[in-house]
Amino acid sequence: xxxxxxxxxxxxxxxxKTKVTALNGISFEVAKGELFGIVGPDxxxxxxxxxxxxxxxxxxxxAARVEGYDVVKDYKEIRKTVGYMPGKxxxxxxxxxxxxxxxxxxxxxxxxxxxxxxIKDIYQQIEPFKKRRxxxxxxxxxxxxxxxxxxxxxxxxxxxxxxxxxVDAVSRKEFWEMLQRLKLQGISILVSTPYMxxxxxxxxxxxxxxxxxLAIDKPSIINSKFSKPLWAVQSNNMxxxxxxxxxxxxxxxxxxxxxxxxxxxxxEEKGSREIEEFLMKNQFQEIVIKQIDANIEDSFMALMHxxxx
Amino acid sequence: xxxxxxxxxxxxxxxxxxxxxVDHISFEVSKSEIxxxxxxxxxxxxxxxxxxxxxxxxxSGKALVAGYDVFKDTDNIKNSIGYMSQKFSLYEDLTIRxxxxxxxxxxxxTKKQIQDKTSYLVDHLHxxxxxxxxxxxxxxxxxxxxxxxxxxxxxxxxxxxxxxxxxVDPVxxxxxxxxxxxASERGITIFVTTHYMDEAEYCNRVSIMVDxxxxxxxxxxxxxxxxxxxxMDEVFLKLARKAVRGE
Numbered sequence: 001x002x003x004x005x006x007x008x009x010x011x012x013x014x015x016x017k018t019k020v021t022a023l024n025g026i027s028f029e030v031a032k033g034e035l036f037g038i039v040g041p042d043x044x045x046x047x048x049x050x051x052x053x054x055x056x057x058x059x060x061x062x063a064a065r066v067e068g069y070d071v072v073k074d075y076k077e078i079r080k081t082v083g084y085m086p087g088k089x090x091x092x093x094x095x096x097x098x099x100x101x102x103x104x105x106x107x108x109x110x111x112x113x114x115x116x117x118x119i120k121d122i123y124q125q126i127e128p129f130k131k132r133r134x135x136x137x138x139x140x141x142x143x144x145x146x147x148x149x150x151x152x153x154x155x156x157x158x159x160x161x162x163x164x165x166x167v168d169a170v171s172r173k174e175f176w177e178m179l180q181r182l183k184l185q186g187i188s189i190l191v192s193t194p195y196m197x198x199x200x201x202x203x204x205x206x207x208x209x210x211x212x213x214l215a216i217d218k219p220s221i222i223n224s225k226f227s228k229p230l231w232a233v234q235s236n237n238m239x240x241x242x243x244x245x246x247x248x249x250x251x252x253x254x255x256x257x258x259x260x261x262x263x264x265x266x267x268e269e270k271g272s273r274e275i276e277e278f279l280m281k282n283q284f285q286e287i288v289i290k291q292i293d294a295n296i297e298d299s300f301m302a303l304m305h306x307x308x309x
Numbered sequence: 310x311x312x313x314x315x316x317x318x319x320x321x322x323x324x325x326x327x328x329x330x331v332d333h334i335s336f337e338v339s340k341s342e343i344x345x346x347x348x349x350x351x352x353x354x355x356x357x358x359x360x361x362x363x364x365x366x367x368x369s370g371k372a373l374v375a376g377y378d379v380f381k382d383t384d385n386i387k388n389s390i391g392y393m394s395q396k397f398s399l400y401e402d403l404t405i406r407x408x409x410x411x412x413x414x415x416x417x418x419t420k421k422q423i424q425d426k427t428s429y430l431v432d433h434l435h436x437x438x439x440x441x442x443x444x445x446x447x448x449x450x451x452x453x454x455x456x457x458x459x460x461x462x463x464x465x466x467x468x469x470x471x472x473x474x475x476x477v478d479p480v481x482x483x484x485x486x487x488x489x490x491x492a493s494e495r496g497i498t499i500f501v502t503t504h505y506m507d508e509a510e511y512c513n514r515v516s517i518m519v520d521x522x523x524x525x526x527x528x529x530x531x532x533x534x535x536x537x538x539x540x541m542d543e544v545f546l547k548l549a550r551k552a553v554r555g556e
Contacts, residue, residue, distance in 0.1 A: 015446060041478035042449045139350050166475060168349040168504055169542060170549045194476045195505075209478065239490045255483050258510040258540060259529065297479050304480060 001068055003157050003188035004030035004053065009062035011048050011211075022048040024211040025062070030157075030190055035183050037202030038192040039296070044208040046192040047087060050161045053190070054084045066157055080108070083155035085146050087162040087192075093135030097126055097145055100134050101152060108153030118185065119148045122178055140171045147178070158182065160191040164198065176201045196297040207300050214303035219296050226294035226302060228252070229268060231275060232260040235284040244282050250274065255301060260288075262298055313340040315467050315498040316361065320370035321379075323356050330356040332521035333370065338467075343489060343499040345509050348518030349549040354502055355471070357518070361500070362469055363387050375466035388416075391460035391497075394471035398456030401445035405436055408444055408459060416463035430458050450481030457488055467498040474505065486511050506542035515541070517548050524548050 011023040023045045030036040038046050051057035053064055055075035064071045069078045091100045101123070105112050116123075126144050129137065134145060143163060150158060160179075164172045176198065179189060191202070199205045199219045207214040207222070215222050235241045238261075245254040245263060252266045263275065272289040279287050294302075316338040323331040331353045338344045348354045359365040361374050363383030372379040375389035399408045406427055413423035431440045434454055444452060453473060461468050470489075474482045486508065489499055501512065509515050509529060516526040525532055525548055529541055536544045 016443065018446070041481075042476035044478075166472070166504070168549065169506060169545050170349055170552075172504075173546070196479060239494070242487070242490075255480070256486065256507075256511065258507040301479050304478070 001032070002029040003032045003034070003067060004028075004036075004190060005065045006049075006053070007063045009049070009052060009059045009064055011045075011052065011057070011059050021211045023052075023059070026208075026211070026213055027062075028206055028213065028216050030188055032188055033183065033186050035179060035189045035191070035201075035203045037199055037205040038190065038208055039194075039196060039199045039202075039205050039300070040192075040208035041194050043210070045211040046208060047161055050084070050086075050159050050190070050192065054082060054159055055079060080153075081156055083150035083153070083158045085150040085158075085160045085163055087165065089142050089146060091134045091142070091146055091149060094133060096131050096133055097137070098130040100145060101148055104149040105152045110153050112152065115152055115154045118154055118182075119151050121181060122151075123148050139167060143167065143171075143175065151182075155187065157188045157190070160189065162192050162194065164193060164195060172198070196295075196300055199296040205296075207296075207303060209300075209304055209307065212307065214300070214307055222299050223294045223296060226299050228264050229271060230292055230294050230298060231263045231265070231272060232257070232288075232290050232292045233263050233275060233279075234260050234286075234288040235279060236286045237284070241279070241284060244279075244284070248278060250278070253301070253305070255298075257295075257297070262292070264302075314338070314373075315340050315342075316344075316372070316374050316500070318361070318370070318372040321357070321360060321367050321372050322369045323353075323360060323365065324368045329521050331360070331367075334518070334521075334523045336516060336523060336526055338498055338500065340466075340498055341493050341496050342514065343493050343501065343512045345512030345515035346500060346502045346518070347509060347515055347545060348502075349552055351554070352518040352549075352552065353521040354518055358469055358471065358500075358502070361386075362390060362392060389466045391463070391465040391468035392471075393456050393460040393468065393473055395453070395473060395475045399444045399452060399459065402443060404443055405431070405440045405447075405455060408455070409462065412459045412462050418463060426462055430455075430462075434458060450477050450484075453477055454481070454485055454488060457485065457492075461492055461497055464495075465497065467500060468492065470499065470501040472502055472504060474503065474508065482508075506540065506545055509541040509545070517545060519548055519552050520554050524551070 006026055006028050009023055009026045012019045012021050040046055052059050053066055053071060055071050055078050066078050067081050101112055122144050126141050164175055183189060204218050206216045242261060245251050245261060250265055250270055252264045254261050254263045275289050276287060314337050319335045320333045321331060322333050334357060346354055360367050360379055363379060363386035367379060374386045377385040409427045409430060410423055413426060431437055474485050493499055514528050516523050532544045536547050538544045
């Protein structure tokens with residue numbers, strides 16, 4: 001049985017006089033022990049989805065089960081079974097690190113010592129500050145404490161809503177290493193992120209935008225479905241290059257990626273030779289053109305484009 | 310080419326008690342340069358930025374922003390800069406037009422200037438059909454592009470952008486950078502922080518702060534050569550891992 005089953009879930013909100021669709025008929029499954037990523041920008045519907053699955057919000061339509069329990073009927077069972085780390089820091093700011101952890105352990109009828117093994121790895125990093133109030137912790141330490149509190153009752157499914165948002169590249173890397181270790185303990189993990197590069201760290205991902213799923217699969221498979229040749233292009237004066245490429249009628253899309261532009265041509269017949277000719281004719285120098293494989297951000301933008309048409 | 314300096318900092322330092330948040334940083338930023346200001350959480354970026362914006366008086370050192378002294382001329386600094394962050398940008402309960410009028414008024418633009426700017430921005434950002442919508446009803450990406458345009462509505466010498474693209478979808482994130490290039494071409498200096506390392510590549514020069522000090526400052530190309538790295542992400546990881554102090 002899958003750890004999470006989502007069937008046709010929809011949710012709308014009333015904002016002023018208009019209805020905003022947060023989730024538009026979403027379906028997917030997360031296997032037991034899987035590290036499953038929900039990747040998408042703000043407003044994609046990630047948080048609504050997490051709140052529905054953790055029984056904090058009712059869907060307008062559709063059904064969902066977590067560890068076999070129905071999110072509406074069996075909400076009490078689900079609350080005992082899952083760990084949830086919301087996007088917004090929601091521990092008690094006036095309690096110390098240790099008191100917060102003790103509080104959550106007690107609520108779930110357990111103790112810190114009983115499940116210490118599970119959190120040890122993470123808790124040891126903040127243990128030197130265990131007497132410090134949670135409100136006085138840095139962002140990275142708050143994040144680690146919140147993860148410990150979500151784990152202290154040994155949940156079988158862990159929901160992490162944007163745990164790495166606003167966190168620097170080093171701490172993000174460390175956080176994902178922690179998740180890989182938790183996965184080894186057999187916990188099913190659902191994690192959402194706006195950072196596209198984190199998709200490659202998941203077993204499977206759902207790419208989400210505007211309440212819809214653009215694609216669900218292993219990141220490598222999603223990328224292998226990028227159908228057209230992709231060219232990385234570089235030259236002197238990069239901003240002028242961007243304007244030139246975007247105004248060239250032979251170009252289908254052109255997006256910046258670090259020090260290159262990733263270019264898709266309208267016709268697959270046209271490749272590096274045509275691009276080079278065009279750039280030389282337009283007086284660009286130090287031209288570099290190479291064919292590359294699509295990454296998840298290329299795929300996401302291509303899928304966004306198709307879904308908006 | 311253009312060597313006019315818009316920011317000159319020398320030994321700029323801020324202490325809070327025993328804690329040296331910013332430790333003798335020195336650097337210069339030229340007119341219309343896109344300057345990336347990177348560092349791990351807790352490296353001292355926000356404190357440094359607050360000093361340069363005239364919001365926090367340094368403990369020691371010197372700095373001129375748009376020619377004004379960060380110790381004495383903070384009011385003039387505030388008139389010469391724009392500021393935008395992911396957290397505070399626009400008034401959600403005002404419409405697009407009202408936000409532009411409000412910020413234009415705050416920065417002392419005339420009624421005529423505000424009218425011209427409003428029609429230019431609405432046109433430029435393709436907001437014709439939404440100009441009377443409340444800002445809170447707009448998608449995040451639109452808000453951020455509008456917030457940036459409003460932050461430079463008075464054509465400041467320099468604009469400070471504090472993680473302007475966090476959470477924004479990948480297409481809009483790139484459109485946002487096109488607005489940045491546009492502003493830079495018009496002579497506005499850009500001072501930007503980001504957690505997206507690919508965006509570090511879009512800057513003319515990048516500084517990386519570690520434990521309150523500027524550990525590296527150069528063009529992305531030179532940084533990658535000096536730190537023997539394939540990407541800015543790798544450069545950043547190599548430098549930020551050296552950090553001793555926690556966040």
